[in-house]
Amino acid sequence: MMDTGHGTDLRRKIIQFIIVAFIGLIVFQLFRMQVIEYEVYTERSRSNSIKAIKLNSPRGVFYDRNLKVLVSNQPTYTFQITPSDYSDSLNSILENVVGIDSGRIAEILYQKRMYSEFLPRSIKKDVSFESIAWYEEQSEFLPGVNYIVDMQRDYSFGIKGSHIFGYLKEINADQLKLMKDKYDMGDEIGFNGIEKAYEKYLRGEKGVNYFLVDSRRKTIGSYLNGSKNRRPVKGKDLVLSIDYFAQKSAEYLLQNHQGALVAIEPNTGEILALVSSPSYDLKDFASVTTHDLWKELSSDPRKPLFNRATMSVYPPGSTFKMITAIAALEEGIVNENWQVNCAGGYQYGDRFFGCTHQHGRTNLIEAIEKSCNTYFYQLILKVGLDKWNEYAKLFGFGSRTGLDTQEESSGLLPSRDYYNRVYGKNKWSNGLTLNLTIGQGELGTTPLQLAVYTAALANGGTLYQPHLVKGVLNSKNNSIEEFVFNSEKINISERTLDIIKKGMERVVSSPEGTASLIKLPDLTIAGKTGTSQNPFGKNHAVFVGYAPVDNPQIAIAVLVENIGYGSTFAAPIARDVIDAYINKIDISDQNEKEEIKITENN
Amino acid sequence: MQVGYKLQDKFDFYIFIPVIILISIGLIAVYSATINHPTAQGNFEKQLFWSIFSLLAFVVVYYLPSQTMRISAWPVYGITIITLIAVLIIGKTVYGAKSWINFGPVGFQPAEFAKIGTILALAVWLGTKKHNINNVKDIGVALLLGIFPVMLILMEPDLGTSIVFVFFTLVIIYWSGISLFGLFVVLSPAIVVFSSIFGTISLILTLIGTIILLFLFKRDLFISATVFVLNVAAGFVFDYVFSILQPHQQKRIETFLDPASDPLGSGYNSLQAKVAIGSGGFWGKGFLEGNQTQLRFIPEQWTDFIYCVVGEEFGFLGSLFVILLFTILFLRMLHLAFQIRNQFRSLIIIGVLTLFFVHFAINIGMNVGIMPIIGLPLPFISYGGSSLTVNMILLGIVMNIYRNRKMHI
Structure with a gap:
């Protein structure tokens, strides 16, 4: 700046340059923002001012098979x-x-x-x-x-259903990542039971309201007059196969026991009642579970969270005897007139296998009726492990039944391979099969498997996939859109089944039958008792049965842990549940009334 | 055309028309920014009133005798200083700054009116033949004339307005023909201050640069040493100034230097302003259709962020139009300042030009995100009676000079 005069041309040019350069910079920046990066800012501006509020959809409600509400919101x-x-x-x-x-x-x-x-x-x-x-x-x-x-689940309809319904838990981050479009943070998702298995029907579709918000995210109006809003779609209501009376009674009858009960509609595989005891209160899970409650439940030695009905594996005891009998009859190894003289047990090799009584001369039907071990010891020796295993498999033992909630064990059905693997090839004695025939030893079954097996015996030999849900309720016309489940006809002659069923009928109807004490005057019941030995205490009481005999409507398996004879402890429970189902009685209600009467009389 | 020519000879439409359009755009933008705002109801009407009032003020100043400026310069400057001191004592605090004096229902900002007095005083001082701009004493007085109100305004504290004063003081000194060394002496402390914002290392580097330049100028040791001491002192004074700033103002400076440090605080305004302007696109969203504006994403948008309303609702075209009007105004004023050979009057114009331009540059710069958030209104467009009135008075002075330009060549 050599010229030091006032307002020279050079000084003017310098100022002019600064003005023009700065304005050029601004114009460039405006062009960049409003023309080049326009979309970026538009997107930001949109998400700035429109807030979506998700509306949770009410979860589908559970109905029993007669459309009685079981779980609501x-x-x-x-x-x-x-x-x-x-x-x-x-x-x-x-x-x-x-x-x-x-x-x-x-x-x-x-x-x-x-x-x-x-x-x-x-x-x-x-x-x-x-x-x-x-x-x-x-x-x-x-x-x-x-x-x-x-909305929160409402369980105030008289059924506990802990191991059927399952509960909801807040969705975790991993699940959320996979299903971002359907769930948001804090949403609940079925964690087990029906809630989990049928989650996609139950959850419905979320709605959304769009609002205009100001810079403080404060709502100041609706967006496009709500024209983009979506209403939530309620989840589908499920019709369960559960029968209110059977389930309520079963829960009541098992409440002071450890054990399980499964009742099945034998012509469809629909589960009428499923109880595992001890149980827990789903109400406690509906509100946010406190850590203490969770800890208490999961560390309880009686395992209330565990579903004994489908997950627990027990030796079935004598309820398994029909398998040996069916194998023998079907293979023509013996006919129903083949007899064994029971002197209270059977000596096999150096080991004596005992029987409950000295049954004397016993044929097949009597052997089932009186649950004669001696008969079945000798019969299994004729049938052999392989055939026994083959027929047990036909009835679904050793594998999962296909329960719709999928929470089940496959149990254990020993075979020749199994013993070879465990004991070494030919290092085991045939005496093991003598335990298997009376439902002891390595054999392990779930109460659900026993119920499915009993249902198959009752319905003439069809193995149905057991399920807890019948279908979806169409609320418009109250019709049920039923789900389709598998079934499989077992290749067994009617004649064989008739013989077996005859034996099972006499278990209850004959005075000498092991479950004669559950005989009802107006309802015929067929069944089989079992007393399953276990190393952890008293025997488990087992009973399988169906009713009515001529036209079976319900098949049932009951197992009460560590209590004693099946005839004494399991059979009466089965009878009461059968009674409750057939005659639509709420046993708990009745008993309470009786108790009141007794106290009044006193 | 005879009449039109004569009128243009007395009244510069190249200045007046852009300003009238800018004021109109300002009214539209203020209307849009406040119509849906719960606490800013009535601001449009107020601004309309101030527009008319300031136009009257403009006309009055335009018709003042041409000698008025020179005669009134010192008294006005005196009043300026008095009111600036008064506001520190009896002023009302608004947004953390003690900047308002109230007379009943009417309030005004002394710092706004101080612009008039300071520009006049500087112009009178430097425009007098007996004062030599390259005389250290005369420069010193000129600097003091500018720095004194700056100090008072900083104490309010009002950083933005202080910056404006610093700029027009420097540019007036520059325009009056200061030598390169003089300019260096005047400017280097400012550069030192600016670099000290960026930390100790840049401060030291700048000071080293100062020393090298001092050697190159080959002045005697005493002067060089004095200048250097002044520079070092300036660096420390800034630290003091920074410390007396309101926390929100300190934060604004820090946020500008590192915008990511505070995305929801001061950075928020800057970001929302950019989103508003950027989302306006080429054509704009339309009058009252800007969701950023209408949904009040930017606090007090009718004041410092008014340009966002234009950018969002009238798009690139609208934004460019405003820039164009300002460009015409600036270049025309520069042209006048160059044409008018009367030093006093030329300095006034250059001072007013600088004032408008600094407001414009900082305000639009911060709206588009290339300047820190320093609260300065956009001349003629932002809401605010004091600012608009003062701007129109200044414009009236410029037009008065234009009207009488042939008398003072």
Whole structure:
């Protein structure tokens, strides 16, 4: 700047250059933003101003086979925290008011730290009205805290159904990743039982409301007058195969026992009742499970969370004897007149295999009726392990039954290969089969398998895939869109089955039958008792049966752990459930009335 | 055409028409930004009133006798200083700055009116023949004239307005023909201050650069040493200034240097402003259709972020149109400043031009994200009575000079 005069041309040019250059810069920046990167900013602007609020769809309701409600929904208040607006200093106040353990909020927030801080986290479900009232008064001092009205399962219809219905759990991050389009953080998803197996029917479709929001994410109106909003679609209602009376009675009858019961409609495979005892209260899972409850349940030595009806493997005891008999008859090894003289047991090699009584001369039907071990010891020696295994397999033992909720064990059906593998080739004696024929030894079956087997005996030899759900209720005309399940006809002659069924009928109807004490005046029951030895205590009481004899409507398997004879402890339970189902009686209700009567008489 | 020619001879439409259009655009934008806002109802009407009021002020100033400026310069400057001191004592605090003096229902910002007095005073001082711009004493007085109000305004504190004062003081000194060394002496402390924002290393590097330049100028040791000490002092003064800034202002500077550090704080405004402008696209979303504006994503959008409304609702075309109007205004004023050989009047125009341009550059720069968020209104467009009135008075002075230009060649 050599010219040092006032306002020279050079000085003007320098200022002009600065002005033009800066304006050029601004124009360039405007062009970049409004023309080149227009779409980026448009997208940001859109997501800025439109907020989608998801509307949860009510979950499908469970009905029993007669369309009685078993599980429904009820509104509940849930407290939520949105971390972006929330301050940790409120933790202890909130924990106090809503009644959760101290430090729990910090724990929940920590667990969910990977989610966006603008998403609300549920901290307590099923909050009391008092807490809500408190919140309404104090809300201005509680930034980032709000509550929503949510739906929660309602189990107040008289059926516990713990091991049938299953429960819901908050979706975890991995599941969420896979099903981003259908679920959001904090959503519940079926964790087990029917809730899990039929999740896709039950969950329905979420709705969404779009709102315009201002810079504070405060709603200031609806977007496009709500024309883009979607209403939630309620989940499909399921019609269960469960019978209210059978299930309610079975739960009542088993409540003080450890054991399981499975009742099946023999002509369809529909499960009428399924109980595992001890059980737990699904109500406790409906609100957010406290850690204590979870710990208590999972560490309980009686294993209430375990589904004994489908997962527990027991030796079936004498209820398995029909398998040997069927194999013998079908293979023509003996006919029904073949007799054995029971002197209270059978000496095989150097080992004596005992019987319950000295049954004297016994034919096949009598052997079933009186559950004569001696007869079956000798019969299995004629039939052999391979044939026995083959016929047991036909009835579904040793493999999964195909239960729709899929929570089941396959049990254990020993075979020649199995023994060779366990004991070494030819290093085991045929004496092992003497245990198998009376349902002891390595043989393991689930109560569900026993029920399916009994149903097949009752229905003339068809193995149905057992299921808990019949179909989906069409709410428009109350019709049921039934699901299709498999069935398989077992290749066994009617004559053979008739003989077996005759024996089973006499178990109850004959005065000498092992379950004669459950005989009812107006309802014919056929069955077979079993007493399954186990190394952990008293024998398990087992009973399988069906009724009515001429036209079976229900097949049932009952197992009560560590209690004694099947005839004494399992058979009466089976009878009562059969009675409850056929005559539509609520046994628990009746018994309570009787108890009241007794106290009144006293 | 005879009449038209005569009118243009007395009244510069190249300045007036762009300004009138800018004020109209401002009214439209203020209307759009406030119509759906719960707490800004009535701001459009107020702005309409101030537009008319300031236009009257403009006309009055336009018709003032041509000697008025020179005569009133010192008294106005004196009043300026008094009101700037007064506001520190009796002022009302708005947004963390004690910048308003209220007379009943009417309030005004002394710092706005101080612009007039300071520009006049500087122009009078440097425009007098007996003062030599390359005389250290005369430069020193000129600097003091500018720095004194800056100090007072910084104490409010109002960083943005202080920056404007610094700029027009420097440009007026520059325009009056300061030598390269003089310019260096005046500018280097500012450069040192600016570099000190970026940390100790850049401060040291700048100081080293200062030393090298001082050697190249080959002035005597005493002057060189004095200049260097001034530079070092400036660096430390800035630290003091920074420390007296309001936390939100400190944050704004820090956020500008590292926008990612605070995406939801001060950076939020900048980001939302960019989103508003960018999403306007080429054609804009239409009047009252800008969702960023209508949904109030940008706080107090009718003041410092008014340009976003234009950008969002009228798009690239609208934004460019505003820039174009300002460009015409700036270049025309520069042209006038160059044409008018009366030093006093030329300096006034260059001072007003600088003031408008700094407001424009910082305001639009921060709206489009190339400048830090410094609260400065966009001349003629942003909502605000004091600012609009002062701008129109300044414009009236410029037009008055234009009207009388032939008397003072």
